[in-house]
Amino acid sequence: MRNTLYEVMLKLAYALLLSSVVTGAARAHEVVPTIADLTVAEGVADISLRINLEAQLSGIDLDVVEDTNDAENAGDYDSLRALSPDEIAARVPELLAAWNAAPLLRVDGEPVNLETVSVTVPEDVNAELPRISEWVLRGQVPTDARGVVVAWPAGSGAMVLRQQGVEEPYTGYLEGGTQSPEIELAGGGQETAWQAFLTYIPVGFDHILPKGLDHILFVLGLFFLSTHLKPLIWQVSAFTAAHTVTLALGALGLVTVPGSIVEPLIAASIVYVAVENIFSSGLSRWRPFVIFGFGLLHGLGFASVLGEFGLPDDQFIPALIGFNVGVEIGQLTVIAIMALCVWQALRVARGEGGQQAAKSLYVGLAVVALALCFVPMPSVATALEAPVPLFLVPLALVFTGCFLSVQFRQTAEPYRRFVAIPASVGIALVGAYWFIERVFL
Structure with missing residues (x-):
């Protein structure tokens, strides 16, 4: 009973800290080109x-x-x-x-x-x-x-x-x-088609990192479902295929859905994938189809951004493709960063790495991440277009969870218990907050 209570308190603490950091930036977008x-x-x-x-x-x-x-x-x-x-x-x-x-x-x-x-x-x-x-x-x-x-x-x-x-x-x-x-x-x-393509790759990337906090959390929700590569590939493929379709249709004006509908549903999609992570450690047969449906919604969100640019018809398709490539690079970057963060904890869980070295690594990373929150970094904040602690505090929490995963590696599914589930709880709470804010506030 004591261990169960401890785990619940740990998950809630992670979730509350994560949500307190992230929700500060979760407001309706107002700055348009x-x-x-x-x-x-x-x-x-x-x-x-x-x-x-x-x-x-x-x-x-x-x-x-x-x-x-x-x-x-x-x-x-x-x-x-x-x-x-x-x-x-x-x-x-x-x-x-x-x-x-x-x-x-x-x-x-x-x-x-x-x-x-x-x-x-x-x-x-x-x-x-x-x-x-x-x-x-x-x-x-x-x-x-x-x-x-x-x-x-x-x-x-x-x-x-x-x-x-x-x-x-x-x-x-x-x-x-x-x-x-x-x-x-x-x-x-x-511009040639090639120039337009290259111009809009960084625009798409920027819409994910650092501006797309809702899309970042959704992708992380996909990542934390399982430690195996195959479920991640299935999910990312379904998501990519879906948002590519609606990005094109929405940006061309063939499909129009008000942001007042799309934005709350995007928040709801974040809640869904995170909550399912808590109760399931593998890819269900219906999850790729659900992810595809949510990808359609996210594509409409991307389309609203590209549609604001008012591109001429003969540059629209290469710019659209470039923007989509930038979005994909941004999503893969998010996954790669998180994979690097948890890699050593996963190795220890599989019996492939040293426990003491991994614990020292994660203690050091957590301390450095928290210490950097107090270092003035105006140029970094400008590049991120957000307060630096917004990214560092969640990373410190992930490192702490990885440390606990290594420390209690003898327990059943230590990575899932101390990293994947607490992170998913935090993601679900943030998504729920965004949904309430976008519908009622």
């Missing part, structure tokens, strides 16, 4: 923007947050979001002044002063959703100009830049603080 359509003709440059003006005006560093609620000055965004459309439109000149000072647009190396032609801020948008405005800018350029460069300011998040009105137009994906190559005004700067 700005879509910019650039037209230069007869001495006039027009830039039509689909943009979240409140996010840009708030001063939030949109390069390092995925959700405005995660920013230290989130209250500034909320205050702006509560303003009327006319009040937001009145704030546009201050943003434009900063962009012109940068400058945002250069033609043949010379800055172009932009002026506002029109600002349309929509009304009656749910306060929990980003309000996407239409902002048209115009500047005078020499009639014999040859090329233009767009420099997207640091802290502005991502931008999809699309050239209009020419054959073979340029389309590019710019991060904040970067600039486009010189875009030939006569056209011909369109």
Whole structure:
């Protein structure tokens, strides 16, 4: 009885610690790319923007947050979001002044002063959703100009830049603080299919690591079912096949399901796989089919991201494939990292490794992971776009579980008892929290 109570308390402690760390970042996504359509003709440059003006005006560093609620000055965004459309439109000149000072647009190396032609801020948008405005800018350029460069300011998040009105137009994906190559005004700067493919691989990877915490937990739920490779291959294959289908259909606009439905169901899928891990140590005959169904949901979630980029038709397929490849690389990276973390514990459980060396290894790894939580690492946090402890604390808990698995290796299924089940309990609790938040909060 004492051992059973100990195990229950251990699992709950792991779960509560994991959920307390992870749920801090589980909020509705609000930071979306700005879509910019650039037209230069007869001495006039027009830039039509689909943009979240409140996010840009708030001063939030949109390069390092995925959700405005995660920013230290989130209250500034909320205050702006509560303003009327006319009040937001009145704030546009201050943003434009900063962009012109940068400058945002250069033609043949010379800055172009932009002026506002029109600002349309929509009304009656749910306060929990980003309000996407239409902002048209115009500047005078020499009639014999040859090329233009767009420099997207640091802290502005991502931008999809699309050239209009020419054959073979340029389309590019710019991060904040970067600039486009010189875009030939006569056209011909369109990326090849291969370039578009390569461009969107890192975009897909980034959507898993570090931004896709829900997808990370789902993949880890697949990993913790069994220590054997075959069940993992079956699950990952079913998941990959399914989300590839709906990623394509959703991004092409052939299938549309509101995020208010997809996001809670994704959270529910996390709960399902984690709970099944607790009660089953092997691949049931129906699990690959269930995983396939959940993969369809996750594909719709990926599609909503790619659909925001507004790619032209002739670049869409290679970009779609590149994005999907990036997602797969991200998922395999998650699995590889966790496999390395638990590898020595599994070797000891199979009688292939030394107990003392493994215990020393996991004690050292757990201590290092926890110690690093207190070391300021702003550059790492910026790269991860999340607090560093968000990743290190769960790793420290996994290392601790591996230590216990080695310490009590004589018990039945030590890895499952001290690592797989506690981790699955934690994943299930986080998924349950997300489901409640996305439906009721």
